[in-house]
Amino acid sequence: MDQHPSESGAGFAGLGLRPELLAALTNLGYEEPTPIQQEAIPPLVAGNDLVGQAATGTGKTAAFALPVLQRLTVGSRDTAPTSLVLVPTRELAEQVSQAVHRYGRDLGVRVLPVYGGQPIGRQLQALQRGVDVVVGTPGRVLDHIERATLRLSEVRTVVLDEADEMLDMGFAEDIEAILAETPEGRQTVLFSATMPPRIDSIARRHLREPVRITMGRKSLASDELPLVRQSAYIVARAHKPAALGRILDVEAPTAAIVFCRTREEVDQVTETLNGRGYRAEALHGGMSQDQRDRVMGRLRGGSTELLVATDVAARGLDVEQLTHVINFNVPTAPEAYVHRIGRVGRAGREGSAITLAEPREQRMLKAIERLTRQRITLEKLPTVTDLRARRMEVTRTALQASLEADDLERFRVVLDSLTDEFDVENIALAAVKLLHEAAGGDREEDEIPSPVAPPVSRTPQDRDKRQGGRPTRSSASVARLFFGIGRRAGLRPQDLVGAIAGESGLSAREIGAIQITDRFSLVEVPEPAADMVIAAMQRSTIRGRRPTVRRERVGR
Known part of the structure; x- marks a missing residue:
């Protein structure tokens, strides 16, 4: 339906x-x-x-x-x-x-x-x-x-x-x-x-x-789809606000709509973006028509650059200068995704559609790809280094625009008063520093941790190659973990899978071969996630016990 x-x-x-x-x-x-x-x-x-x-x-x-x-x-x-x-x-x-x-x-x-x-x-x-x-x-x-x-x-x-x-x-x-x-x-x-x-x-x-x-089984004809750059970032829920700010810093949209699910989320995201220095406005069903009209007027007039809205509030909007549509969450239906991104792909205009997805929402991204028959590229979040480089580029662009404007003569008195004491190059560097700091270019940022790697894609042939009820993987990509609990404690494979998936956030599909002996068990997990799984399992219990968990020792 x-x-x-x-x-x-x-x-x-x-x-x-x-x-x-x-x-x-x-x-x-x-x-x-x-x-x-x-x-x-x-x-x-x-x-x-x-x-x-x-x-x-x-x-x-x-x-x-x-x-x-x-x-x-x-x-x-x-x-x-x-x-x-x-x-x-x-x-x-x-x-x-x-x-x-x-x-x-x-x-x-x-x-x-x-x-x-x-x-x-x-x-x-x-x-x-x-x-x-x-x-x-x-x-x-x-x-x-x-x-x-x-x-x-x-x-x-x-x-x-x-x-x-x-x-x-x-x-x-x-x-x-x-x-x-x-x-x-x-x-x-x-x-x-x-x-x-x-x-x-x-x-x-x-x-x-x-x-x-x-839900969501229909396909769309190619002429129904907007021609926009489509990308997604896999981000844990707690880090989404910081990730959104960082993406906006790097993308630098002329005008953008950030879609949220609820009014409460709209208000929270708007407050976060304004605190980061953006001119963001909320738009949702709890606002009067006069309020909505004023918000849209400011967006079209350029005094607002970001609109944070629910689907209901944004119905029928068409903003000529819109360059980006950003989904703070994966849309509730694949069709809703198409409606959203269509706002930046009209009449040959270039645009970008960006989605922030939690690790568990990757299935929904695949459903959208099946519906649209277009690829959504998974991107890596900009690092602190990327952010600093982008901000330095913004400072350079602002200085270049000021030099090309040719209205600098009235500031010569300041320059003349300093050249007797300081080198002209150092004066210029100090001016660049002041401009960079005034634009928030030196704002401190923490690295956003990467979520657990997405599940490994498997073909039907891969799914047939099973050992102990779990999919196998090449030894180059997996680590074998030792669990100090086995059959004598009544341990079953599903106990290990449930505990690891429940405590570490690792998908069940990422857990490889399981070997259970009387006194201990060996479990294959993706190498990049091994230390995270060990740390998570050391704080948890399995079958009422808290077993030793570590990497398998060579020669066991």
């Missing part, structure tokens, strides 16, 4: 959500549903099972979280949860838990993330006090079930989020065991970026006549 958000203006209010949720969405700055939310929320609110094919970044967390909260009994103090969300990694468990808490704050929702690596005592205390929604990784949820500290007999809704990722991590048996502990009459929701046969098999066994939704 390749649709865009509703044009009716009803927004979230037209989806039958309770007033507390609508108020929370308004306060968070969400202006209207994304396509997956528009399609998924009504059948979920009605109690249907659902299978949704949608990539990360499409807004699917709200698509299942809002219906879960819709069914929440306000004021209930039962200790057993009524909803369970299973996710593949610790990071996603935290993200989903935070989102549910934000949406359901006015309802007093009690939500608990459970995952490996966190002290289990804290989770036990919260479960004893009572929770409404549990968001967890399969391994830790099953651990609580086996300890009899988590009862699922009252669960009314189960959500399997990123189902294909969980299966890739070896959690299929755990998921089956967990579902067996839930009531037969529950509502079951499954979201997955891809739909391999094994996902469809789970849906057939555990879902009852589910509504099926598939």
Whole structure:
């Protein structure tokens, strides 16, 4: 169902959500549903099972979280949860838990993330006090079930989020065991970026006549696409504001639109850019028409160089001098990406489309490439050295423009008063220094750390070459890590994959061959990520233990 958000203006209010949720969405700055939310929320609110094919970044967390909260009994103090969300990694468990808490704050929702690596005592205390929604990784949820500290007999809704990722991590048996502990009459929701046969098999066994939704499968004709330079930077969420500022410093756009998802994000990004010295203006649905008109007037008049906007607020805008469109997040639907970048590719004008993507959002970039049949080049973030060189070039260009203007005579009195004491060359250097500093050229910058390398692309033939249930790689590109835990502790391959992916952020697809013996295990990981994995695993537990983790010693 390749649709865009509703044009009716009803927004979230037209989806039958309770007033507390609508108020929370308004306060968070969400202006209207994304396509997956528009399609998924009504059948979920009605109690249907659902299978949704949608990539990360499409807004699917709200698509299942809002219906879960819709069914929440306000004021209930039962200790057993009524909803369970299973996710593949610790990071996603935290993200989903935070989102549910934000949406359901006015309802007093009690939500608990459970995952490996966190002290289990804290989770036990919260479960004893009572929770409404549990968001967890399969391994830790099953651990609580086996300890009899988590009862699922009252669960009314189960959500399997990123189902294909969980299966890739070896959690299929755990998921089956967990579902067996839930009531037969529950509502079951499954979201997955891809739909391999094994996902469809789970849906057939555990879902009852589910509504099926598939987002973003259409292709566009070449004449529908703008001719612009398309690039993306892979950046961790925490470093996005700094990365945006650095990219703008290097790109130096004449005029640009920075697209954000929510009003709140628009305001935050606008404040950050103004603090960096840019003339940035916010544009979102919370502004009156007069305010919007004044902002657009300043942009077209050149007194504003950056417009930070939501999709809704930017509809219909056409700015003649626009040179850049920047996606602060990967757009919620591939079609939205095409609409955005079309603003700089009209009538033969040159332009650039730049996207900041989190490591988990690379699937969405691939979906956009399939839709547009155009390549999005992955670029490396400018370093501090690159930034300094660019600022020095800006200073040189400003000086050249001043020299060509030929209106310098009135400053000769200053020069004459200094030449008796100082060399003319040193006077010129001091003037350049003052100009450079006044333009912020010596502003201190910290290097932005690179996220974990993206998953290695594999062909179908590569996927057939498996050892111990994991893909193999050439020894030149991998490091073998020693884990001081083995079969005697009940260790399974999925325990290692889940722990490494959950604690280090490494994708399950990047973890290579696994060898488990009675007392220890060996795991292949990409060489560039080896030290990061070791550091992360030294702070975590596996099967209730904290094993020694180090590089394999030669000769073992």
